[in-house]
Amino acid sequence: MPASERIPPRSMSSPSTPQDAELLAHGELTVRGQVREASNAVLYCSVAHEGREAACVYKPVAGEQPLWDFPDGTLAQREVAAYEISEATGWGLVPPTVLRDGPYGEGMVQLWIEADPGARLLALTEDEQPGEGWKAVGPAQVDEDRTALLVHADTPELRRLAVLDAVINNGDRKGGHLLPAPDGHLYGIDHGVTFHVDDKLRTLLWGWAGEELPAEAAGVLDGLDRSLAPGAPLATRLAELLTGAEVAAVRARVGTLRATGRHPEPSGQWPAIPWPPV
Numbered sequence: 001m002p003a004s005e006r007i008p009p010r011s012m013s014s015p016s017t018p019q020d021a022e023l024l025a026h027g028e029l030t031v032r033g034q035v036r037e038a039s040n041a042v043l044y045c046s047v048a049h050e051g052r053e054a055a056c057v058y059k060p061v062a063g064e065q066p067l068w069d070f071p072d073g074t075l076a077q078r079e080v081a082a083y084e085i086s087e088a089t090g091w092g093l094v095p096p097t098v099l100r101d102g103p104y105g106e107g108m109v110q111l112w113i114e115a116d117p118g119a120r121l122l123a124l125t126e127d128e129q130p131g132e133g134w135k136a137v138g139p140a141q142v143d144e145d146r147t148a149l150l151v152h153a154d155t156p157e158l159r160r161l162a163v164l165d166a167v168i169n170n171g172d173r174k175g176g177h178l179l180p181a182p183d184g185h186l187y188g189i190d191h192g193v194t195f196h197v198d199d200k201l202r203t204l205l206w207g208w209a210g211e212e213l214p215a216e217a218a219g220v221l222d223g224l225d226r227s228l229a230p231g232a233p234l235a236t237r238l239a240e241l242l243t244g245a246e247v248a249a250v251r252a253r254v255g256t257l258r259a260t261g262r263h264p265e266p267s268g269q270w271p272a273i274p275w276p277p278v
Contacts, residue, residue: 020096023049024109029058029102040064040075040192045102047109059192060107067193069200075192076108077241082168082191083110084241085250088227088234089220091160095179095187099241113187119180121158122204122278124148135207138273150277152207156214157186162205163217166264167224167253168194173203175278195242197249199267202274208263221258228254 027049035042041063047056064075076099083097097110123134126148130136134151142148152158158178165173171193179187193200213221227234228251238247257264266272 019052020054020111021098023047023052023054024056024096024111025098025100027052029056029109031058031103041104043104044112045109055112057110057112057189058102058104058107059110060102060104062105063107064192069196069198070193076106078194079108079110079191081238081241082164082170082194084234084237085168085224086164088224089160089164090223091164091220093161093164093186093188094191095189110189113179113181113189115179116182121153121155121178121180122175123151125151130207137204137206140277150204152205154207155186156216157184158205159208159214160217161186161188162203162208162263163213163220163257164188165203165205166201166257167221167250169196169200169249169253170194171196171200171202172274173205174274174276175204195246195250197245198270200270201264201267202271204273204277206266206272209265211263213257213261213263218258218261221254224254225251225258 024047027047030046031043032046033044035044035057041060043058043060045056045058047054059076059079061073061076064073066072080097080099083094086092086094095111095113097108099106100109102109124140124142125131128149130149130151133154135154137150137152139147140150168191170191172190173188177188177190179189181187226232229235235247238250
């Protein structure tokens, strides 16, 4: 049994509350195990504060592996910045996430989400076109002699996440980073490889590439544009977590999305699909 399953995780299927953030920020962290499949140190913990307790993930900065294209020791801050952007949209797509000290130093602490094992967001089909309720991502190699069409679900929740990824410039939206809760609420996790000033968007959610943004997304982007104005609370908070150039790049991406009114398309200058995809 993986270490991450040794104690019952807390299920969460609704947007965050101030109490969640307080619990994560001020609660006592107890390490229960390690998620060994992760490339960086990911510790499965319990957090307790004033009679409340929940399961959470703790990613210490000291356990981050160096990346050639991101400054060392910055992945935890980027995870928190992604949460802050998510909260500003009102969509609640990222679980409550804080930056705090822990048993192995400063790191990101995020509420554990128990996903619905029966939910299907990605699939492979032998058909040339996606069926109703699905969007095509592209061909996938199944084995040496066979390919299939990779598709993702065509849902408003997943489309919101595609918009968020475009804003934060997510370079690693894999299938395993999608957590659908039993009530249908969708969460995205693992946002350390985000907010680069260069176009790094790599995702499995290309099904809407080039399509017109929904009216809902356009309204959210308008709100983000105001929230990212210099001196606004969100801009001030991001400046504590990112560089000035990275904050400016967020503003620019929001501006581009508003100007085009469309989902971005692969640039052709960077691999469009993360590896491994799941």
